[in-house]
Amino acid sequence: MAIYRIAIGNPGEASQPDAIRAAFAEFFSMLIFVFAGQGSGLAYNKLTDGSSTATGLIAASLSHALALFVAVSVGANISGGHVNPAVTFGAFIGGNITLLRSILYWIAQLLGSVVACFLLKYATGGLETPAFALSSGVSVWNALLFEIVMTFGLVYTVYATAVDPKKGNVGIVAPIAIGFIVGANILVGGAFDGASMNPAVSFGPAVVSWSWNHHWVYWLGPLIGATIAAIIYDNIFIGEDGHEPLVHSDF
Template sequence: MAMAPSSSSSSVTSRFQHSVSKNALRSYLAEFISTFVYVFAVVGAGMSSRKLMPNASLEPTSLVVVAIANAFALSSAMYIAWDISGGHVNPAVTFGMAVGGHISVPMALFYWISQLVASFMACLVLRVTVVGMHVPAYAIAAEMTGFGASILEGVLTFGLVYTVYAARDPRRGSLGSIGTLAIGFMAGANVLATGPFSGGSMNPACAFGMAAVAGSFRNQAVYWVGPLIGAAIAGLLYDNVVFPYSQPADSLRGSAQGNNEV
């Protein structure tokens, strides 16, 4: 009985030491760079569409521009950090991975810090360099409530994180760039589906950076609560129900093939 506290303390110390190791620091830098690139492209695309179309919020073309920017930027940002930090580029993805036990809590916290700082810096660079234009912030449509928007963002993030889990699963083989493309396509499709309603954020860091530079944190909880819950459900469902680690990948694939033949 006397050994339990010592063992627990040793485990915590070990996890903290791992979170500040050389490889861990490389991961945080990779997350910073990837998140900066992603947020800069997505927010910049939104600002560009407003520059070219004064009534961008009413133009379907603007929605398509932002969706394409999301798909391209997220695929690229995840690809460049895929083998270093896992290419999370999103606090919700990090949270989902932490809930599933794929990353320790101390490392997840450092990931969050890297992502939030990177998002803020990207939005700040846009604000300083693009004179005369304000950095936009996500807004909820008049037809929606904060609760409804949070559920919507949760569903979107569920789909995104579930795709991330599938793309990173080693039992599916090495997907490489195809995996990051699938994740980007999911993000782009989600923006097309819900952009006019909640903004289609799916990324608390992006929402935070935009709000911080814009100076308005209204409805900020919507872009944290919904995505984090959706991410957690996606991770738990994938690892424990749909594709549990207790069952070999071959048996699952064989079962699926058998069902297809019937």
């Protein structure tokens, strides 16, 4: 990967109207995603008295896939529809977004998740969105590997359907594919570490419940997975001649 494609950005970029609009788009997309995805978990626990079953895992997979499909779709034309700090980091590694704009996105994404979790708490009469945690018998290294591999699959899918300049006019295919891979990964890793793949999705519940056990796993794993996916896809499938000049709209 050519280092020269990684861009820091102009300090004035944060005050540009399109950057501010993009940050707001990420905030609202994340709020929609977390409120629907995590809220479905609270609803399921209420209906089943908190019992954990295979049906609950399927419900979580479906709700997150549908919610992410919507969240990516509504933000795609404004911010690129990242809805994930790991996706933003992967786009930065590939030279598709500047560092300064990435920071704006990260702040908006984290705030969106926190606000969504607080809204869920007050809307449900005080129920707290539980923080992501490791299942019994799962070590931090098991969970870290899960997060790396699952996020690799997610960001690889994002590159193939949304970033690659050779993708053509895939339209609605990108949000569907991104939602599907997240839903599928939840079916795989949900019973082991919750299958986050998204530092912001883990951050909101951790703030509301103030539970930070092994929280670093849900940052380090996704960021490593995103980096590997960006480097592999950029070097093998995009290459030196496939890049277009970096513009304000990241993807």
